[in-house]
Amino acid sequence: MPIVVRVDKCTGCETCLTSCPFDAIVMKEGKAFINEYCNYCKTCISVCPEGAIIETEEISNLKSQISNIKDYKDVLVFAEQREGKVAPVSYELLGIGRKLADELGAKLLAFLLGADESEATELIKWGADRVYLCNDSELIKFNDDSYADILTRVINEQKPSIVLAGATPIGRSFIPRVAARLRTGLTADCTSLEIDKVSKNLLQVRPAFGGNIMATILCPDYRPQMATVRPRVMKRGSYDENRTGEILNIQMDNITARTKVIESIKEVSGISVNLHEAEFIVAGGRGAAGEKGFKLLEELAQVLGGVVGASRAAVDEGWISYSHQVGQTGKTVNPKIYIACGISGAVQHLVGMQSSDIIIAINKNPEAPIFNVATYGIVGDLFEIVPMLTKRIKEIKGM
Amino acid sequence: MNIIVCIKQVPDTSEIKINPETNTLMREGVPSIINPFDLYALEAGIQIKEKLGGKVTVLTMGPPQAETALREAISMGADEAVLLSDRAFAGSDTWATSYTLAQAIKKFGADIIFCGKQAIDGDTAQVGPETAEFLGIPHISYIRKIEEIKDDYIRVQRLMDEGYDIVETGLPVLLTVVKELNQPRMPSLKGKMAAKKAEIKKMGKAEIEADEDNIGLKGSPTQVKNIFAPQIKAERKMIKGSSEEQADALIDELRKIKCI
Ligand SMILES: Cc1cc2nc3c(=O)[nH]c(=O)nc-3n(C[C@H](O)[C@H](O)[C@H](O)COP(=O)(O)OP(=O)(O)OC[C@H]3O[C@@H](n4cnc5c(N)ncnc54)[C@H](O)[C@@H]3O)c2cc1C
Ligand SMILES: Nc1ncnc2c1ncn2[C@@H]1O[C@H](COP(=O)(O)O)[C@@H](O)[C@H]1O
Numbered sequence: 024m025p026i027v028v029r030v031d032k033c034t035g036c037e038t039c040l041t042s043c044p045f046d047a048i049v050m051k052e053g054k055a056f057i058n059e060y061c062n063y064c065k066t067c068i069s070v071c072p073e074g075a076i077i078e079t080e081e082i083s084n085l086k087s088q089i090s091n092i093k094d095y096k097d098v099l100v101f102a103e104q105r106e107g108k109v110a111p112v113s114y115e116l117l118g119i120g121r122k123l124a125d126e127l128g129a130k131l132l133a134f135l136l137g138a139d140e141s142e143a144t145e146l147i148k149w150g151a152d153r154v155y156l157c158n159d160s161e162l163i164k165f166n167d168d169s170y171a172d173i174l175t176r177v178i179n180e181q182k183p184s185i186v187l188a189g190a191t192p193i194g195r196s197f198i199p200r201v202a203a204r205l206r207t208g209l210t211a212d213c214t215s216l217e218i219d220k221v222s223k224n225l226l227q228v229r230p231a232f233g234g235n236i237m238a239t240i241l242c243p244d245y246r247p248q249m250a251t252v253r254p255r256v257m258k259r260g261s262y263d264e265n266r267t268g269e270i271l272n273i274q275m276d277n278i279t280a281r282t283k284v285i286e287s288i289k290e291v292s293g294i295s296v297n298l299h300e301a302e303f304i305v306a307g308g309r310g311a312a313g314e315k316g317f318k319l320l321e322e323l324a325q326v327l328g329g330v331v332g333a334s335r336a337a338v339d340e341g342w343i344s345y346s347h348q349v350g351q352t353g354k355t356v357n358p359k360i361y362i363a364c365g366i367s368g369a370v371q372h373l374v375g376m377q378s379s380d381i382i383i384a385i386n387k388n389p390e391a392p393i394f395n396v397a398t399y400g401i402v403g404d405l406f407e408i409v410p411m412l413t414k415r416i417k418e419i420k421g422m
Numbered sequence: 423m424n425i426i427v428c429i430k431q432v433p434d435t436s437e438i439k440i441n442p443e444t445n446t447l448m449r450e451g452v453p454s455i456i457n458p459f460d461l462y463a464l465e466a467g468i469q470i471k472e473k474l475g476g477k478v479t480v481l482t483m484g485p486p487q488a489e490t491a492l493r494e495a496i497s498m499g500a501d502e503a504v505l506l507s508d509r510a511f512a513g514s515d516t517w518a519t520s521y522t523l524a525q526a527i528k529k530f531g532a533d534i535i536f537c538g539k540q541a542i543d544g545d546t547a548q549v550g551p552e553t554a555e556f557l558g559i560p561h562i563s564y565i566r567k568i569e570e571i572k573d574d575y576i577r578v579q580r581l582m583d584e585g586y587d588i589v590e591t592g593l594p595v596l597l598t599v600v601k602e603l604n605q606p607r608m609p610s611l612k613g614k615m616a617a618k619k620a621e622i623k624k625m626g627k628a629e630i631e632a633d634e635d636n637i638g639l640k641g642s643p644t645q646v647k648n649i650f651a652p653q654i655k656a657e658r659k660m661i662k663g664s665s666e667e668q669a670d671a672l673i674d675e676l677r678k679i680k681c682i
Contacts (some may be wrong), residue, residue: 202552
C-alpha cells in the first residue's frame with residue numbers, strides 16, 4: 024500500500040474519512056485505516072491536519088510500463104465529420120492540439136475518415152501539419168469497428184505521444200476500444216489539457232462525481248496518452264489561409280465491421296436546437312412553469328438570434344423536448360451568453376453550462392445556487408423580466 | 423438467451439456536498455445506490471428474458487458491500503449474481519476494470535451484455551466499449567430503443583448528437599443504454615424474497631484467471647494525480663431595482679460589452 028496512515032501521528036479526527044471520495048478509509052481502534060478501495064487520489068494526504076498520512080512509495084514504481092516511451096512524439100487529433108463535413112469539435116481539438124504540439128516541439132497530425140481532400144485542407148489551415156485521410160464512402164457513417172481498426176493502425180505506425188478525440192457520442196464510443204487494444208490509458212471528457220513542465224506528461228483535467236469535483240489524471244507509463252475532450256470548452260486555434268501541410272491518403276483494405284448502420288435519422292424539433300453552435304441560449308427550468316413560460320423564452324431567444332435550452336426538471340415535466348436539455352445528462356454548451364430563467368442551479372445543470380462566457384441568472388429566490396456562477400444576477404420574476412428584455416432588444420434592433 | 427448485466431454500486435452523487443473549508447467531498451450520510459443507468463440496462467435484460475427465455479446474470483466488481491446492489495438487482499428480477507471482489511482489484515481504472523469484467527464474462531459466456539451508458543461517480547462511459555474489446559465482440563453505445571431481437575440478430579436505435587442511427591448486428595454483442603430505453607420496474611414481493619435467499623457467487627483473481635499485470639492499480643495505465651473543487655466564477659454583479667429597472671440595467675450592461 025503506497026498510501027498509509029502513521030498510527031503514531033493519527034489523532035482519530037476522521038477528517039480524512041469524510042473527505043475520501045472512494046469510501047476507502049475506516050476507523051480501527053480510534054485510528055484511521057486505509058483499505059483496499061483506495062484509488063490513490065491523495066485527497067486524504069492533503070486534508071490531514073496532522074500530516075499523518077503519507078505516500079510510502081511512488082505509485083509509478085508499482086506499475087508495469089512500456090519501454091519505448093521515447094519513441095512516441097507527436098500529437099494526433101481525430102477529426103470527426105458529419106455527412107462528410109468536419110464537425111466543429113474537430114477545430115477545437117486542433118486548437119488545443121497545436122498548443123500541446125508546440126510545447127512538445129512536435130508535429131500536429133489529424134486523422135480524417137469519410138471526407139474529401141478539401142476538408143483535409145481545412146484541417147491544415149486550422150493548424151494540422153499532416154492529415155491522414157481515408158476518403159472511402161463506407162466511412163461517412165460512423166462505425167465502431169472500422170473506425171477503431173484504422174485509427175489503431177495509424178497510431179501503431181506513427182506512434183503519437185498524445186491522441187485526442189471529441190467527447191461526442193462517436194468519440195466516446197469507439198476511442199475506448201482503441202485504448203483497450205493499445206493497452207493504454209484513456210481519460211474521458213476532459214475540460215483542460217496541459218503539458219507538465221518537468222515530466223512532459225499530459226495533465227488531463229476532468230470533472231467527476233457529477234461535476235462536484237475535478238480530477239487531474241496522468242498516464243505516465245504507457246503511450247499514447249489518450250483523452251476525449253468535451254466539446255465547446257477548448258478554443259479554436261487561428262485560421263491561416265496560407266498554411267501548408269501534407270495529406271496522406273490511407274487505404275482501408277481488410278477492414279470489416281460487425282455492426283451495420285442501416286439508416287441515420289435527424290431529429291430537429293420545431294425551432295432549431297443547435298445548442299452547441301448557438302451564441303445565445305435562453306434556458307428555462309421549473310420556474311418557467313409550463314409551455315406558456317417557454318413561449319416567452321422562445322421569443323427572447325428569437326430576437327437575440329439564439330436558441331432555447333432547458334433544465335432536466337422542465338424536460339421531465341414535458342414542457343420541452345429532451346434535445347434541449349443542458350447538463351450532465353443533456354448537452355454541454357458554451358455560448359457567449361447563457362440566460363438561465365427559473366433554474367435553481369443544481370450541479371448536474373451547472374456542469375453543462377458553467378463555461379459559458381457570460382451567465383445571466385433570473386430567479387425569484389436570492390439563495391438559488393445559480394447565482395454563484397452568474398456574471399449578472401437578477402432576483403425577480405421571469406414572467407415580468409423576460410418580456411421586458413424582449414421588448415427592449417426589439418427596440419434596439421429596430422425589429 | 424444468456425444475458426449479463428454489468429452493474430456498479432455508486433454514491434448518490436446528487437446528494438454529495440463539498441466541504442467549503444477543505445474543498446473535498448463530504449461522503450457522510452450519502453447513500454450507496456445502483457448506478458441509475460444500470461437500472462435501465464437491467465430492465466432491458468429482464469424484458470428480453472421475458473420475451474425469449476433464458477436468464478439474466480448481474481455482475482459487479484467492487485468491495486464486499488456491493489453485494490447489496492446485487493441483491494437489489496435480484497429483487498427486480500435478475501436470476502443470478504456474481505461479485506468480483508479481491509484486494510488485488512483495488513485501484514482499477516477503466517482499462518483494468520474492463521479487463522477484469524471481461525475475464526469473468528468469458529467464464530460464463532453470454533449472448534448479450536448490457537452496461538449503463540456511464541457510471542455517475544466516474545462518468546467515463548468507457549467500461550462498456552473497453553469490455554467489448556477485451557471480449558472480442560462488437561458493441562453499440564447509447565441504445566435508446568431495441569427495434570427487433572432474435573436468437574442471433576438485434577436491431578437497435580443508437581442516440582447520436584443530432585438524432586439517431588438504426589444499427590444492426592449479430593450476437594454476441596455488448597450494448598450500453600441511455601435512460602430513454604425503458605422505465606425500470608420496482609422490486610416485486612417475490613423478488614424481495616428471492617433476493618434474501620439468493621446465493622451470490624463470489625470470484626477473485628484466481629477464479630477468473632486474471633493476469634496480475636493487468637488488474638488493480640498495477641494494471642491501470644492512468645493514475646489520479648490530484649482531486650480539487652471546481653472553481654466558481656468570482657465576479658458577479660447583482661442587478662437591483664424594479665423589474666423594469668433591472669431589465670434596462672441588464673440591457674445597458676450587455677450593450678457596454680457589445681454583446682447586443
Ligand atoms: C444523475 C442525474 C443527472 C442529472 N442531469 C441533469 C441534467 O443534465 N440537466 C439538468 O438540468 N438537471 C439534471 N439533473 C437534475 C438536477 O439535479 C435538478 O433536479 C434540476 O436541474 C433542477 O431543475 P430546475 O432548476 O429547473 O428546477 P428547480 O430546482 O425546481 O428550480 C426552479 C427554480 O425556479 C425559480 N423560480 C420559480 N418561479 C420563478 C419565476 N416566476 N421567476 C423566476 N424564478 C422562478 C425557483 O426559485 C427555483 O430556483 C440530474 C440529476 C441526477 C440525479
Ligand atoms: N466495477 C464495475 N462493475 C460492474 N460494472 C461496471 C463497473 N464499472 C463500470 N461498470 C459498467 O460500465 C458502465 C460504464 O461505467 P463507466 O465507464 O465507469 O462510466 C456502467 O454503467 C456499468 O454498467
